[in-house]
Amino acid sequence: xxxxxxxxxxxLLIGIGNCGRNDDGLGWQFVDMVNSKxxxxxxxxxxxxxxxxxxxxxxxxxxxxxxxxxxxxxPHGFDIKPCPPVNHYYFSSHAQSPGTILxxxxxxxxxxxxxxxxxxxxxxxxxxxxxxEAALTNLESSYHTFLNIFLPALKEVYAITx
Amino acid sequence: xxxxxxxxxxTRVEGHGRxxxxxxxxxxxxxxxxxxxxxRGFERFIQGHPYWEAPVLVQRLCGICPVSHHLAAxxxxxxxxxxxxxxxxxxxxxxxxxMHYGQVFQSHALHFFYxxxxxxxxxxxxxxxxxxxxxxxxxxxxxxVKGITMRKFGQEIIKAVAGKxxxxxxxxxxxxxxxxxxxxxxxxxxxxxIENIDTMIEWSLAIIQFMKDYxxxxxxLMDEFAAFPSGHLGMVNNAGGLxxxxxxxxxxxxxxxxTLDDISTDLYEExxxxxxxxxxxxxxxxxxxxGRENGWNRVGPLARINMCSFITTPLAEKERQEFIAFTGNKxxxxxxxxxxxxLIEVLHCAEEMKLLLNDPELLGNDLVRSGTPRLKGIGIxxxxxxxxxxxxxVDEKGMITRCNLIVSTTHNNDAxxxxxxxxxxxxxxxxxxxxxxxxNQVEVAIRAYDPCLSCxxxxxxxxxxxxxxxNHNGDLINEKYKNG
Numbered sequence: 001x002x003x004x005x006x007x008x009x010x011x012l013l014i015g016i017g018n019c020g021r022n023d024d025g026l027g028w029q030f031v032d033m034v035n036s037k038x039x040x041x042x043x044x045x046x047x048x049x050x051x052x053x054x055x056x057x058x059x060x061x062x063x064x065x066x067x068x069x070x071x072x073x074x075p076h077g078f079d080i081k082p083c084p085p086v087n088h089y090y091f092s093s094h095a096q097s098p099g100t101i102l103x104x105x106x107x108x109x110x111x112x113x114x115x116x117x118x119x120x121x122x123x124x125x126x127x128x129x130x131x132x133e134a135a136l137t138n139l140e141s142s143y144h145t146f147l148n149i150f151l152p153a154l155k156e157v158y159a160i161t162x
Numbered sequence: 163x164x165x166x167x168x169x170x171x172x173t174r175v176e177g178h179g180r181x182x183x184x185x186x187x188x189x190x191x192x193x194x195x196x197x198x199x200x201x202r203g204f205e206r207f208i209q210g211h212p213y214w215e216a217p218v219l220v221q222r223l224c225g226i227c228p229v230s231h232h233l234a235a236x237x238x239x240x241x242x243x244x245x246x247x248x249x250x251x252x253x254x255x256x257x258x259x260x261m262h263y264g265q266v267f268q269s270h271a272l273h274f275f276y277x278x279x280x281x282x283x284x285x286x287x288x289x290x291x292x293x294x295x296x297x298x299x300x301x302x303x304x305x306x307v308k309g310i311t312m313r314k315f316g317q318e319i320i321k322a323v324a325g326k327x328x329x330x331x332x333x334x335x336x337x338x339x340x341x342x343x344x345x346x347x348x349x350x351x352x353x354x355x356i357e358n359i360d361t362m363i364e365w366s367l368a369i370i371q372f373m374k375d376y377x378x379x380x381x382x383l384m385d386e387f388a389a390f391p392s393g394h395l396g397m398v399n400n401a402g403g404l405x406x407x408x409x410x411x412x413x414x415x416x417x418x419x420x421t422l423d424d425i426s427t428d429l430y431e432e433x434x435x436x437x438x439x440x441x442x443x444x445x446x447x448x449x450x451x452x453g454r455e456n457g458w459n460r461v462g463p464l465a466r467i468n469m470c471s472f473i474t475t476p477l478a479e480k481e482r483q484e485f486i487a488f489t490g491n492k493x494x495x496x497x498x499x500x501x502x503x504x505l506i507e508v509l510h511c512a513e514e515m516k517l518l519l520n521d522p523e524l525l526g527n528d529l530v531r532s533g534t535p536r537l538k539g540i541g542i543x544x545x546x547x548x549x550x551x552x553x554x555x556v557d558e559k560g561m562i563t564r565c566n567l568i569v570s571t572t573h574n575n576d577a578x579x580x581x582x583x584x585x586x587x588x589x590x591x592x593x594x595x596x597x598x599x600x601x602n603q604v605e606v607a608i609r610a611y612d613p614c615l616s617c618x619x620x621x622x623x624x625x626x627x628x629x630x631x632x633n634h635n636g637d638l639i640n641e642k643y644k645n646g
Contacts, residue, residue: 048328052276052295053310053317087296100296107299108307 009158012061012113014045014054016068023122023135026069030118033143039151050096055104059111063154066098066115069122069135077138080150083115116150118142181604182630183586191586192634196579196608197442205565213242213539213556214335220552220567221329226272226614228329229265229320230545233258234552236333237408237541242556243335244533247408253526254337259407260518261323261332262543266406267362267511268316269546270463270504273612274369275309278501281606282376287599305372308365312508315350315362319515322346337530350519359516363477366509370481373502377488388497388581388607391416393449393459394468395573397544398424402471404510406544413449413459414469418493421449427542430551436568444575447568458576461548462611463503468493473506475513481506497581500610535560545570547612571613581607 015031017024031044043061047054050066058064066083085106086099098117106112120142124132131139180197204223211219217235221228236258237247247255280293283302291297299306317327323342324330332338350359357365377384395413399405402412402424411430413422422433437446437454448457459465467486473479485502486494494503518524541552548570555564585604630638 053314056310056314104296104299104306107296108303108310 009062010060011042011063011065011154012045012058013042013065013067014047014050014058016047016050016066018048019129020127022124022126022128022130023132024069024125025129025131026120026122026135026139027067029131029139030067030120030143030146033139034146038143038147050098050101052096052101052104054096054101055108058101058113058115059105059109061113063158064098064102064113064115065118067118067120070119071125072119072121074119074121074138076141077134078118078120078142078145080116080118080142080146083117085112118146180630181582181608182632183582183590183604184632185591185634187634189591191583191591194579194583194586195441196575196582205567208565209562211562213239213554213560213562216552216554216562216565217333218331223567227265227269227545227547229261229324230543230550231552232324232331232333233262233265233407234541234543234545234550235554236335237543238539238552238554239335240337240541241539242536242554242560244535245336245531246533249531249533250337251526251528251531252523253341254529254531256518256521256524257323257338257342258333260342260515260524261320262407263511263514263518264316264319264323266316266544266546267508267515268313268320269612270508270511271309271313271316273546274501274504274508275306275313277609277612279305279309281602281609282501286603286606287597290598290602293602305369308369311357312362312365315357315359316511318356319350322349334530336532339529341527341529342524344525347519347525350515359512359519362512363509363516366505366512367477370502370505370509373505374484377502384498385496387603388584388610389495390497390580390584391495392577392580393421393452393457394465394493395422395459395461395549396466396469397427397542397549398470399474403474404466404470404472405474406466406507406511408543411542411549412469414493416493416495418468421452427551428540430540430542430568431553434568436572442575445568445572446575447573448576459573460577460611461570461573462500462546463507464494464497464500465548466544467503467506473510475510475517477513478506478510481509497577497584497607497610500612504612547571547614548573569614571611574611574613578608578611578613581610 013031013034015027017027019025019028028046031046034042035044045057083098083102085103086097087103088097088100098115102113102115120135121138122132122135124135182195182197183191184193186192204220208216208219216239217232220231220235223231240247240250276295279298280295283298284292295306320330321327324332332340349355352358353361393413393415395411397405397409398412399409410424411422411427412420412424415421425433433449434447435450437448439446446458448454449459450457467482473482485506538555543550550570551568553566554562557563582604585607589600589603632638
C-alpha cells in the first residue's frame with residue numbers, strides 16, 4: 001500500500017476554524033476532544049485557514065484528516081469523506097482548500113497522503129466563543145463516529161498498531 | 163459615451179477593495195478610484211481598555227501582520243509604562259527585533275512567492291488560471307519550495323519567541339515575558355531540523371538574482387509601468403542607515419530632497435495630517451508643510467531603499483548599491499521596482515536574524531524594566547508594508563482614552579490611486595476592447611504595494627476584494643468579481 005513508510009502510520013489531524021466566531025470553532029473543538037480523550041497516536045494542529053505552506057506539513061504524514069465547520073446542513077449533522085487533491089486556487093493568499101493543499105503536496109514534495117475531511121454542521125457564525133447547542137450535538141455525533149467507526153476502520157485497513 | 167470599469171475584488175492582495183474607472187464619450191479615462199469599502203472602527207473599539215491590553219488586542223486587526231501591530235503597540239505602551247526604547251534591556255530589545263525581522267522576512271516571502279511571482283513568471287496577460295501560486299508550483303517547483311521554506315523559517319522564528327505563528331505574545335510593558343533558550347537558538351543555526359539561517363541568506367541572494375534576471379529582460383516595463391513622482395517615507399538610525407525597528411522618520415521628495423529631516427517619532431503629529439475622501443474608508447496621510455496635494459509619501463520597501471543612506475548589513479548594502487546604480491543614484495519612482503526592493507529587504511532581514519541569533523545577549527534573562535508612568539505613548543516601526551504608527555493616550559487609571567493608528571497601506575493610499583490612474587490612462591484608454599489582461603495590470607499596479615486593506619481600515623469580517631466600468635452617463639457597463 002502506498003505511503004506506508006514504517007509499520008506504524010503517521011496520522012495528522014488539522015482543526016480549521018476560529019474559536020472566536022461561535023460555531024466556526026467546531027474544527028478546533030474536535031481537535032480538543034481528540035487531545036483530551038481520544039487516541040494518542042495522532043499529531044494535532046490548529047489553523048485559522050489552510051495556507052500554501054501547509055503542503056509541506058501534510059507531506060510528512062501518511063494520513064491527513066481535516067476537521068472543519070460547514071454551513072451545509074448535513075443529514076446526520078456531520079460527514080466524513082475522502083478528500084482528493086484538487087488543482088484549484090482561491091484568490092486570497094491565506095485561505096486554501098484541503099484539496100489544493102494536497103495537490104501542492106504532490107506537486108512540490110511528491111507526497112500523496114490519504115486524506116479525509118470531517119465536516120460538522122454549524123449554525124451560528126457571529127462573534128463569541130460559545131458553540132450553539134445544535135452544533136455541539138453534531139460535534140458529539142461526529143466524534144463518536146470518528147472514534148468508534150472511522151478510526152477502527154482506518155486501523156484495520158492500514159493495520160495500524162496501538 | 164463614457165464608460166466606467168470596476169475591478170471588484172482586486173485579487174492577490176490582503177483585504178477587500180474595489181477599483182472603478184470612468185471613461186468619457188471618447189473612451190479616454192476621465193477618472194479612476196481605488197475604493198476601500200471595509201468597515202473602520204478599531205481605534206474606537208480599543209478605547210476604554212487598559213493600556214497593557216493594547217499589544218494583544220491590536221493583533222486582531224490582521225492575520226497577516228499581527229506581529230507588526232503587536233510590536234508598534236508595545237513600543238507605545240512601553241512609554242506609558244515610563245520606559246523609552248533605549249531603556250529596554252538588551253535581551254528584550256533583541257528578542258523584539260528578532261521577532262520583527264522574522265515577521266518582515268516571512269511577510270515579504272509570502273508576497274513575492276505567493277502573490278507577485280505569477281505576474282513575473284507568466285506575464286500580466288497570462289490566462290487567469292495561471293496567475294497563482296499553484297501554477298508556480300507546477301511550472302517552477304524550485305522557486306515555490308524556496309518560497310514556502312523561507313516563509314516557514316520566518317514563522318518559526320515568530321513561534322519560537324512568541325509561542326504561536328499567528329497572534330503569539332512576546333511583548334509586555336517595558337520588555338518581554340520570556341527568555342530565549344540555547345536550544346531554541348540552535349534550532350535555527352545548526353540545520354538539523356530545518357534549513358538554517360545561512361541557507362536563508364543563500365536563497366535570498368538567489369531570489370534577488372532571479373529578480374535581476376527578470377529586470378534584464380524586462381527593463382523597459384519595470385522602468386515605465388506605473389512610474390510617477392512621489393515622496394518616500396521611512397525610518398533610519400542616527401547615522402542614516404535603514405532601521406526597521408526603531409529610529410527617526412525621514413522623507414524625501416521625488417528628486418531626493420529631504421522633506422522630513424530625521425525627526426523623532428514622538429513628533430509625528432506635528433508633521434503629519436490625515437485627509438478623508440467620500441469614496442473610501444481609508445485615510446490619506448500627508449506632510450503638513452507641503453500640503454494635501456503633494457505632501458503624500460510612498461512607504462514600504464521601495465521608499466525605504468530610496469530614502470535611507472545605507473543598509474546596515476553588508477550583503478544587502480551591496481545589493482542596494484547595485485539597485486540605485488540603475489537610476490544613477492537618483493530616486494526610483496517606478497512601481498515595479500518595489501518587488502526588487504522587497505527582496506533586498508528579505509536579504510537584510512536574514513542577515514539581521516543571523517547576527518541576533520549569534521548574539522549572546524539574546525539569551526539574557528533581564529527581561530522587563532519599569533519607569534514613571536505617563537499618559538501618552540507613540541510607537542512607530544517599519545512594518546513589511548511601510549511605516550506603522552500606533553498612538554495611545556490614557557487616563558490616570560491607565561485606561562485608553564484615545565487611539566490613532568496610521569498603517570502602512572494608508573500612507574500608500576495616494577500611491578495606489580496614482581498607480582491605478584497610470585494603468586487606466588496608459589493601458590485602458592483608447593482601447594476598443596477591455597481584456598482580462600488589462601484589468602490584471604490594474605491589479606498588478608496595486609499589488610506591488612502589497613496592500614493590507616484589513617489593517618488599513620481595521621476591518622472585521624469577510625474580506626474578498628471587488629472592478630466596474632462606467633460610461634459618461636454613469637451607467638455600469640462592465641464589472642468583475644473575482645473570488646475563486
